[in-house]
């Protein structure tokens with residue numbers, strides 16, 4: 001059994017992993033949030049990040065398929081609802097496609113996931129497999145990067161609004177909504193992990209799961225950087241900078 005001190009030290013250890021390894025430290029984010037990305041780079045981010053978004057509810061469904069505790073399934077299922085929404089309104093996935101439209105991409109092209117970089121696919125698919133296969137404690141721990149997400153979402157809303165004409169409330173609705181959803185998810189996930197990781201071995205496994213997830217996020221930005229920033233080497237199958245482009249990014253005047 002763990003003591004209160006031990007629980008606190010474990011919590012601090014998890015936070016330290018975010019401090020050292022979360023993808024807010026990646027240079028691509030600094031470029032994006034400070035207005036340093038070209039239209040092509042923003043579009044590449046929207047196309048590739050869609051793949052992550054689209055797989056999140058699939059990994060949550062994989063998680064739920066393994067829970068024999070109805071209380072746990074009940075607590076978890078809102079994650080799927082957040083992303084898939086209902087028929088009329090849609091959820092996070094549809095909000096992400098509004099961002100795609102705002103940057104001049106055909107949402108059908110983005111939703112096809114054609115042009116997603118191979119490394120993005122590998123990283124995201126590895127996350128889904130991890131959650132499908134690992135013990136539930138590690139599966140939940142891997143979602144705890146969301147502890148660090150609200151800050152990056154707030155910075156992104158402010159940075160994109162300031163620096164890019166396409167950015168308005170409709171285009172950024174995805175992030176606004178996550179600010180309300182993520183803290184609820186993470187409160188549950190964190191309590192679950194702190195409660196269940198009651199041996200040193202389990203704490204190590206949970207910390208490793210969180211570190212693995214930071215790798216999943218970091219790898220996606222490395223893939224983008226290598227293909228569209230430097231050295232600018234787009235791998236076979238990666239978006240060529242033109243496919244799916246249907247118009248200029250929306251101008252702010254037109255959106256108002």
Ligand SMILES: O=C(O)c1cc(C(=O)O)c2c(n1)C(=O)C(=O)c1cc(C(=O)O)[nH]c1-2
Pocket residue numbers: 056142143144145146147148149152153178217
């Ligand atoms: O923009 C981001 O940096 C970011 C990061 C993360 C994350 O830390 O995993 C998520 C999200 N966004 C997000 O929007 C989201 O819905 C989400 C779900 C999950 C998860 O692991 O279940 N992470 C994240």
